[in-house]
Amino acid sequence: LLTAKRVQSFESIRQEEVSGLVKYISSNQGSPINLTKKIFSLTYDITSRAAFGNTCKDRDSYIIVVDEIIKLSSGFGLADLYPSFGLLELISGVRQKAEALLEKSDGILQGIINENRASLKRGRIGEGEAKEDLVTVLLKAQQHGDLEFSLTDMEIKAIIWDIFGGGGETSSTTVDWAMAEMLRNPKVLKRAQNEVRQVCHGKRDVDEASLKELKYLALVIKETMRLHPPFPLLVPRESRENCEINGYQVPTKTRVIINAWAMGRDPKYWSEVETFYPERFLNSSCDFKGTNLEYIPFGAGRRMCPGISFALPNIELPLAKLLYHFDWELPSGLPHENLDMSETFGMTARRKDDLILIPTTHSHLS
Numbered sequence: 001l002l003t004a005k006r007v008q009s010f011e012s013i014r015q016e017e018v019s020g021l022v023k024y025i026s027s028n029q030g031s032p033i034n035l036t037k038k039i040f041s042l043t044y045d046i047t048s049r050a051a052f053g054n055t056c057k058d059r060d061s062y063i064i065v066v067d068e069i070i071k072l073s074s075g076f077g078l079a080d081l082y083p084s085f086g087l088l089e090l091i092s093g094v095r096q097k098a099e100a101l102l103e104k105s106d107g108i109l110q111g112i113i114n115e116n117r118a119s120l121k122r123g124r125i126g127e128g129e130a131k132e133d134l135v136t137v138l139l140k141a142q143q144h145g146d147l148e149f150s151l152t153d154m155e156i157k158a159i160i161w162d163i164f165g166g167g168g169e170t171s172s173t174t175v176d177w178a179m180a181e182m183l184r185n186p187k188v189l190k191r192a193q194n195e196v197r198q199v200c201h202g203k204r205d206v207d208e209a210s211l212k213e214l215k216y217l218a219l220v221i222k223e224t225m226r227l228h229p230p231f232p233l234l235v236p237r238e239s240r241e242n243c244e245i246n247g248y249q250v251p252t253k254t255r256v257i258i259n260a261w262a263m264g265r266d267p268k269y270w271s272e273v274e275t276f277y278p279e280r281f282l283n284s285s286c287d288f289k290g291t292n293l294e295y296i297p298f299g300a301g302r303r304m305c306p307g308i309s310f311a312l313p314n315i316e317l318p319l320a321k322l323l324y325h326f327d328w329e330l331p332s333g334l335p336h337e338n339l340d341m342s343e344t345f346g347m348t349a350r351r352k353d354d355l356i357l358i359p360t361t362h363s364h365l366s
Contacts, residue, residue, distance in 0.1 A: 002163075002309045006137075010050045011208055011313075017046050018318050019205070022325050025359050032331045035179060036354035040067070040172040043314050047168035050310070051160055052112055053133035062108045066164050069101050070348055109157045113139065134163060167307035169348055170230040170298075171314035177228040178220055178319055180355050181276045183328060184339045188278060192217050193323045197362070206320045208313065214320060219278035221315055222286065225264075225297040227276060232261035232349045234299050260296055261349065269294040288312070326359040 021042050025033060044066070048059045072094065116135045120143070132140075138159060142151040182189035195216045200206050211217075237256045244250065265273040270280070286292045288308055290300025298305040305311075322328075330339060342352035 002307065004309065007309050007313065010046070010310075013049045014046055014208070014313060014317050017042055017049070018321050021318070022205075022321055025322075025326060026361055029326070029359050029361050032356050032358050034354050035357050036176050036351060039175050039179075039318065042318060043172040043175070044164075044168045046314055047164055047171075047310075049133075050167075051134045051163055053116075053136070056112055056115070058108050058112055062105065062112070065101055065105045065108060066168070069098070069105065070169060072098055072101065105161075106157060109160060110153065113153055113156060135160065162305075163307050163310065165231075165307070167310040167314065170305070170307065170311045171318075173228070173230040173348055173350055174221065174224055174311075174315050175318050176351055176355055178224040178315075179322065179328070179357070180339060180341065180351060181224055181227070182220065183330060183355075183357065184336050184341065185276050186336055188220065188276065189323075189328070192220055193327075196320050196324045200320075200324055206317065206324050208317060211313070211316045211320060214316070216278065217316065217319060217323070219281045221319070222281045222288075222295075223276060223278040225288075226270070226295060227264060227274075228343065228349055229260040229264060229297040230348055231297075232259065232345065233347075234258040234260050234296070235303075237303070258296070258299075260299075263294055263296065266294065325362060327362055328357050328359055331356055331358055 021038055024038065044063045048056070048063055052059050052062075112135060116133075117139055120136065120139055135156070138151065138156045142153075142156065182192060196206065196214055199210050199213045203210075234257070237258070239250050239252055239254045239256060242250065242252050250256070264270070267273055286295045288298050290296050290298065290304050293300060296304075298308045298311075330336060340353055343349050344352050
């Protein structure tokens with residue numbers, strides 16, 4: 001589904017959306033902007049256009065529901081501490097809210113699927129990877145039986161949800177945290193800015209072909225995901241057979257939850273675990289593919305996050321453009337070391353407070 005060719009086919013969407021963000025920031029330079037809100041809007045717009053196409057009338061409605069579901073999952077309730085007391089869950093109303101949101105999400109997605117299916121029957125959707133959104137690709141696979149198994153509408157909806165979670169939420173959370181960490185560590189910010197401005201020197205903008213040359217920015221992204229994995233607790237797994245791990249007996253069908261957040265701070269594998277130090281990944285074999293199990297922000301194995309190839313360009317391009325076009329500072333002369341780095345805990349690990357920054361267009365571009 002997310003082959004390299006297909007991810008590349010969405011480049012024009014990424015460029016158009018990120019350029020729109022740059023234009024907005026340029027028109028508001030010198031004034032405080034809520035970068036967190038703009039970043040989340042950006043990545044979900046990219047994801048929804050790739051998933052649903054440019055003309056889907058329900059795109060914005062689905063983005064709102066996804067955001068509400070994620071915010072609800074980040075809340076806290078007594079039922080989390082005492083799961084055996086069903087009455088607490090009933091009183092809190094969280095389950096009812098979640099079920100209502102999931103039902104609404106399901107209805108919107110089913111409507112989008114029905115709309116695309118009708119368009120396919122009318123022959124209004126072009127052929128080829130560059131012309132197809134992800135829902136259309138999945139519907140064609142369902143229609144022509146291209147897969148070894150039957151693909152139901154419910155499974156299509158689950159895949160799209162994975163793309164929004166793995167592609168949209170991962171991208172926005174990582175860009176937000178990366179900018180915050182660089183503002184809190186001015187030497188890192190300066191080095192990352194110098195790199196992108198040297199690589200793209202003489203260009204009016206950053207193109208995706210230049211991203212592979214931004215070696216230090218890649219280290220910044222890796223270090224951001226070590227300290228702030230977008231999903232601190234990976235999707236639960238279930239043991240398929242009895243096994244023993246470090247003397248512990250794990251029975252069949254045990255639910256296993258992997259704490260990626262704690263693994264990224266384990267002093268057994270990382271030095272100065274609370275320090276943001278991108279250089280630690282220099283000459284390191286750690287990557288995003290789950291081959292080094294001390295570092296698995298996208299999970300590992302056959303069931304690792306399917307949106308990884310889609311998410312990475314949505315992280316790299318916005319960061320590169322934000323660093324290339326603008327200089328950044330905290331409002332009201334706030335010292336960089338005083339930037340609040342508190343995070344929420346839930347399905348995702350967003351920043352607790354939105355990142356408010358003051359941009360200034362870089363001199364060679366003004």
